[in-house]
Amino acid sequence: MNPQPYPLPGGGTGTELVIDQAAYHRQFAADVPAADAAVMAATQRPVATAALEEKxxxxxxxxxxxxxxxxxxxxxxxxxxxxxxxxxxxxxxxxxxxxxxxxxxxxxxxxxxxxxxxxxxx
Structure with a gap:
């Protein structure tokens, strides 16, 4: 996972987690054909760390x-x-x-x- 900053509405910075594209196939989609996993890696929508921490x-x-x-x-x-x-x-x-x-x-x-x-x- 690669943490990446992104701007928050109204100011400030949030952090989102991106799966490294080189590791994506092995880590996230090992049973998906490699070409499809490459597209998924390139177009992935990262998860905001806030989504993992919210009550x-x-x-x-x-x-x-x-x-x-x-x-x-x-x-x-x-x-x-x-x-x-x-x-x-x-x-x-x-x-x-x-x-x-x-x-x-x-x-x-x-x-x-x-x-x-x-x-x-x-």
């Missing part, structure tokens, strides 16, 4: 059903942490051998989880 309100998973897809080859969020969060939330869990870019590499499996959740909560 949230009441967690929705405490009162409504939840679904989780565990990407077992994720190098950004450890699968053990994903499993822990899913268990804590009582989520209906699906595991897929995929990288963090699971929505790109395994779109059918992601769609299935979304459709299962939609059908179950009608």
């Amino acid at each position: 949230t309100g009441e967690a929705a998973w405490k009162t409504i059903p939840s679904w989780a897809l565990i990407a077992t080859s994720d190098k950004n969020i450890p699968p053990a942490a994903e499993r822990w969060m899913a268990r804590r939330a009582g989520s209906h869990t699906t595991e897929v051998n995929a990288s963090h870019a699971v929505a790109v590499s395994r779109p059918a499996e992601v769609t299935d989880v979304i459709l299962d959740a939609a059908r179950a909560t009608r």
Whole structure:
């Protein structure tokens, strides 16, 4: 991760995290074809560190059903942490051998989880 400054509205500077383009394929999208990962690396939208530090309100998973897809080859969020969060939330869990870019590499499996959740909560 490469921290990069960016201007905040009204003044000041924030920090966003950018995945190094040379490491992007290996780190973020190992199961995506190299050419696609290169495009993803060049067009990535960094995450503002503030988004990782902000306090949230009441967690929705405490009162409504939840679904989780565990990407077992994720190098950004450890699968053990994903499993822990899913268990804590009582989520209906699906595991897929995929990288963090699971929505790109395994779109059918992601769609299935979304459709299962939609059908179950009608």
